[in-house]
Amino acid sequence: MKNIRNFCVIAHIDHGKSTLSDRLLEHTQTISERKMQNQALDDMDIERERGITIKSHAVQMYYPAKDGETYTFNLIDTPGHVDFSYEVSRSIAACEGALLLVDASQGVQAQTISNLYLAIEHDLEIIPVLNKVDMESAMIEEMSDQIIDLIGCDLEDIIHASGKTGIGIVDILEAAVSRIPAPKGDLEAPLQALIFDSVFNSFRGVIAYFKVVNGVMRSKEKVRFFNTGAEYNADEIGILQMDQVPKKELKAGNVGYIITGIKESKEIKVGDTITNADNPCLAGIDGFEDVKPMVFAGVYPIENEDFEDLRDSLDKLQLNDASLVFEPESSVALGFGFRCGFLGMLHLEIIQERLSREYDQEVITTIPNVSYFGYDKKGVKIKVNTPNDLPDPTRLDRVEEPYIRAQIITKPEYIGTIMSLCMDKRGILTKQNYLTQERVELTFEMPLAEIVFDFYDKLKSISRGYASFDYTPIDYRASDLVKLDIMLNGDAVDALSSLVHKTKAESFGRKMCKKLRELLPRQQFVIAIQASIGAKIIARETISALRKDVTAKCYGGDISRKRKLLEKQKKGKKKMRQIGNVEVPQKAFLDVLKLD
Numbered sequence: 001m002k003n004i005r006n007f008c009v010i011a012h013i014d015h016g017k018s019t020l021s022d023r024l025l026e027h028t029q030t031i032s033e034r035k036m037q038n039q040a041l042d043d044m045d046i047e048r049e050r051g052i053t054i055k056s057h058a059v060q061m062y063y064p065a066k067d068g069e070t071y072t073f074n075l076i077d078t079p080g081h082v083d084f085s086y087e088v089s090r091s092i093a094a095c096e097g098a099l100l101l102v103d104a105s106q107g108v109q110a111q112t113i114s115n116l117y118l119a120i121e122h123d124l125e126i127i128p129v130l131n132k133v134d135m136e137s138a139m140i141e142e143m144s145d146q147i148i149d150l151i152g153c154d155l156e157d158i159i160h161a162s163g164k165t166g167i168g169i170v171d172i173l174e175a176a177v178s179r180i181p182a183p184k185g186d187l188e189a190p191l192q193a194l195i196f197d198s199v200f201n202s203f204r205g206v207i208a209y210f211k212v213v214n215g216v217m218r219s220k221e222k223v224r225f226f227n228t229g230a231e232y233n234a235d236e237i238g239i240l241q242m243d244q245v246p247k248k249e250l251k252a253g254n255v256g257y258i259i260t261g262i263k264e265s266k267e268i269k270v271g272d273t274i275t276n277a278d279n280p281c282l283a284g285i286d287g288f289e290d291v292k293p294m295v296f297a298g299v300y301p302i303e304n305e306d307f308e309d310l311r312d313s314l315d316k317l318q319l320n321d322a323s324l325v326f327e328p329e330s331s332v333a334l335g336f337g338f339r340c341g342f343l344g345m346l347h348l349e350i351i352q353e354r355l356s357r358e359y360d361q362e363v364i365t366t367i368p369n370v371s372y373f374g375y376d377k378k379g380v381k382i383k384v385n386t387p388n389d390l391p392d393p394t395r396l397d398r399v400e401e402p403y404i405r406a407q408i409i410t411k412p413e414y415i416g417t418i419m420s421l422c423m424d425k426r427g428i429l430t431k432q433n434y435l436t437q438e439r440v441e442l443t444f445e446m447p448l449a450e451i452v453f454d455f456y457d458k459l460k461s462i463s464r465g466y467a468s469f470d471y472t473p474i475d476y477r478a479s480d481l482v483k484l485d486i487m488l489n490g491d492a493v494d495a496l497s498s499l500v501h502k503t504k505a506e507s508f509g510r511k512m513c514k515k516l517r518e519l520l521p522r523q524q525f526v527i528a529i530q531a532s533i534g535a536k537i538i539a540r541e542t543i544s545a546l547r548k549d550v551t552a553k554c555y556g557g558d559i560s561r562k563r564k565l566l567e568k569q570k571k572g573k574k575k576m577r578q579i580g581n582v583e584v585p586q587k588a589f590l591d592v593l594k595l596d
Contacts, residue, residue, distance in 0.1 A: 001253040002182045003069055006211065007127075008076040008091045010119060011101035012109035012468060013052060016131045019163030020101065020172075021059075021077040027169045028061040028073070030241060052079065058094075058197070058209060058255055060239045065177045073176060074211075074240075074255040078115075084343065087323075090270065092118050094196040094211040094255060097125040097180030099172065100151070104130050104138035104160075107439060108146045109409055109468035116151065125180045128153055129172060134162040146436060183213075185252030190281040191215035191223075193274040200319040206262040209240065210274055211255045213285055218249045222277035223260070226284040230267050231277045232260035270322040293325050293341025294473070295452050296385055297348060298366035298495065299355075300337030306361065307336045313359035314338060317351065324351060329386070331494050334364060339385060342368075345452065366495045370448045373400045373476055387483045387497040393534055399499070400476040402448045405430075408459070409441050410467035417462045418442060425450035426501065445474065449499070484509055486516070487530045509539040517541040 009017045061073040076091040092098065098119045102108055119126060128147045133140055144158050159175060161168030197209040217223070217237055224231045236259040238246040250256045262268060273284035301310045311328075318324045325341035342348040348368060355361040372384040375397045384390050384399070406427065410418060412434075419429065419442070427446035434440050451471070459467050482505050486496040500508050509531030516529050524546055531539040548569075554562050 001185060001187075001251065004072045004074070004183055004253045005097065005176050005180045006074045006076075006095045006183060006253070006255060007097035007099060007176055007180050008078050008088075008095045009099045009101060010078055010088060010092075010112075010115040011131075012103070012106075012111040012115075013079075015101050015103040015106070015109075015112070016163040017077055017101055020099075020129075020131060020161065021057075021075065023163055023166045023169050024061065024073075024075060024172070025059065025242075027166070027173065028063050030059065030061045058091075058240050060241050060255070063173050063177070066174060067177070071177055072254075073173075084323075084347070088115055089118055090196045090322075092122050092124060094194065095122075095124060096183055097127065097176065099176075100126050100128050100147075101131050102128065102143060102147055104132045104140055104143050105135050107139075107143045108150055108435065111468060111470050113150070113407070113409075114470045114472070126151055126153075127172070127175050127179055128158045129161050129168070130158055131161050131163055133160045134165050134167060142436065142438070146439070149435065183211075183253030185212070186214045187216060187252050189214040190279045191217055191274070191276040192281045192285055193217055194285045195268065195270055195272050195274065198268050198270060198319050198322070200316045204259050204261070206260075206264075206268050206319060207244075208258050208260075208268050208274075209255070210258060212250050212252050214252050214281070215276070216249055216251050217256075217258070217274070219247070223258070223274050224277045224280055225268065226273035226275055226281070227269055228267060228272065230262075232262065235259050235261055268319075293323070294344055294448060295342045295348060295368045295370060297340055297342065297368040298329060298331060298334070298337050298386070299326070299340050299352075300331065300334040300364045300366070302362050302364060304335045309359075310338065310355075310361055310363065313355055313361050314340070316359070317354060321351070323347070331366070334366070334495050337364075345456070364495075367498050368452055369498060370402055370452060372402075372481070372499060374398075375400070384499070387499050388494055390483050390499065393483075398478045399481045401479045401481060403445055403474050403477050404448050404451070404471040405474050406444045406446055406451065406469065406471045407441065408444070408467055408469050409435070409439060410463050411438060412440050414463040414467060415440060415442070418459065418467060421455075421458055421462060422446060425455060447477075447479065447501075448473070482533045484512075485532050486512055487528075487532060488516075488520075489528055490530075492532075505533060506538050509533075513539045513541040517543055522546045 009021060011017050058074060058076045061075060062070055063073055064070045076095065078088045078091045100112070100116055102112060116126070128151060130140065130143055130147065132138060140160065144155060147153065147158055148155065159168050159171045161172060192214040193210040193212045195208045195210045199207050201207055217234065219234055219237050221234055222231055223234050236246050237250055237256055238244050239250070239254070239256045244257055247256070258274065273281070275281045301307055314324070314326050323343050326338045328336065329339040330336050340351070342351065345368065348365070352363065352365060355363055369387070374382045374384045374390055376382065376391050376395045377397050382389065382391060390396070408418060422429070422444045425446055427444040429442065430445055431443035432440065456469060459469055480502045481499050482502050484498050484500050484505055485492045487493070496512070513529045513531050520527065520543060522543055522545070526545045527543040529541045529543065530537050
């Protein structure tokens with residue numbers, strides 16, 4: 001056990017975690033030159049296309065150190081985007097140390113700080129690494145000062161590295177040996193192993209990844225999942241290299257996988273403890289708290305008969321992504337579907353893309369919103385997941401919405417535009433702090449609903465990509481919110497309803513009507529698009545009817561013949577409008593979300 005080191009790589013998005021992991025794999029010859037490719041640990045197409053890591057990836061390496069001993073490294077490469085911080089928290093729970101990566105040209109960013117706090121909470125040994133030192137734009141001295149200010153280390157503790165050229169790779173491996181403590185565990189104690197991830201394999205069922213904290217896990221023995229109480233045979237256990245390598249036993253301190261032939265996703269919970277069925281441990285390991293989704297949206301199949309297939313696909317996706325939460329719901333406009341909880345808008349986009357690519361499920365997504373609490377006049381608290389859950393305005397006392405603490409790090413020249421963006425989104429500036437002369441940290445308290453749509457994109461564009469953003473939920477506060485309905489020819493489309501702040505309701509309603517007028521195809525009858533709050537109409541647009549020229553066959557002659565035909569057409573249109581219904585195309589649902 002003294003020769004095992006478990007560590008993860010944490011950083012802001014695009015600071016070079018996956019590239020550095022590639023060099024570590026090459027140097028320890030875990031992967032052959034023939035099989036080497038960029039982002040070697042990222043196994044999803046979407047990850048390669050977008051150049052981001054979505055899931056944490058664990059791999060075992062062997063390193064002959066300068067002291068003559070060979071060490072076993074369990075490395076976990078983690079995502080950097082704020083939406084996937086749950087993956088990072090699970091990886092950190094399985095490690096004793098962390099490589100904190102900082103880009104030498106960009107410096108400390110918001111996600112760097114929040115990942116660092118996660119690691120410090122778990123008492124991890126932090127090894128600061130300044131990456132991309134070979135770039136012309138690298139500001140090594142300034143960025144080193146930032147790291148020293150952030151974690152209070154000495155200048156010589158910072159390792160200079162480059163994931164691209166391989167500078168500093170040996171220093172990182174040696175630092176992992178000398179600085180990161182070996183895992184502590186009792187080989188004689190009953191088996192305790194912490195599950196930190198799981199994936200679904202269509203041939204072998206659910207594969208759980210775990211870290212052995214105490215005792216020894218042996219192949220073919222009967223194991224029990226502590227929290228669910230289910231017992232299974234350990235058909236195969238092993239370690240994770242580029243492929244799964246079966247082993248007879250895994251001792252305390254090691255990281256590996258277990259296959260038990262479980263086909264049901266509900267049987268395995270991330271954060272559960274695996275123990276021996278014959279000699280069980282007395283208590284489970286304190287794992288992670290349950291994930292709290294931030295953004296909710298309805299996901300519906302395009303054809304209603306695909307509902308059960310969509311349920312299966314979401315079940316399997318939930319295994320690969322424990323932060324996805326869903327429950328069935330129905331809508332008048334869209335039929336049966338699911339109410340899904342996501343960690344953010346990028347997470348929603350990725351899930352939608354994965355459903356399409358991996359499970360061939362084309363879906364309609366409703367307007368994303370957040371969870372509110374409504375209180376009626378009697379003081380009864382009602383959870384409001386969709387605008388339709390909101391009680392009647394005559395019975396409603398108040399609505400409370402979730403607030404977040406947003407942390408933005410940027411250059412001083414963009415402070416003004418960022419402040420006006422945040423104020424526009426009902427933000428309150430609580431702190432302004434200069435980290436260095438060139439970097440300022442702004443802290444705002446703002447409603448979560450305001451950042452759900454396009455906040456991140458707007459922030460990036462007004463700061464030319466120089467602002468980084470991270471947020472944590474704080475509490476619920478009373479707000480003056482109203483339910484905005486969109487009606488087509490007098491019928492409300494429940495999938496387009498939303499809860500908005502009273503001051504913004506009118507402008508938002510106008511934008512929605514305008515956008516729908518562009519998106520909806522013309523019909524044989526007039527379509528009235530209206531935005532309403534209760535019985536009050538606040539905005540309206542009209543789509544004129546497609547008109548057939550019924551008088552084309554009249555050559556000259558008396559005007560009364562033409563009038564007669566036009567009157568007949570008018571009656572037909574009136575009847576058609578009463579019985580005709582307006583179909584909202586899938587594209588319209590998606591484009592309405594991208595309202596500017």
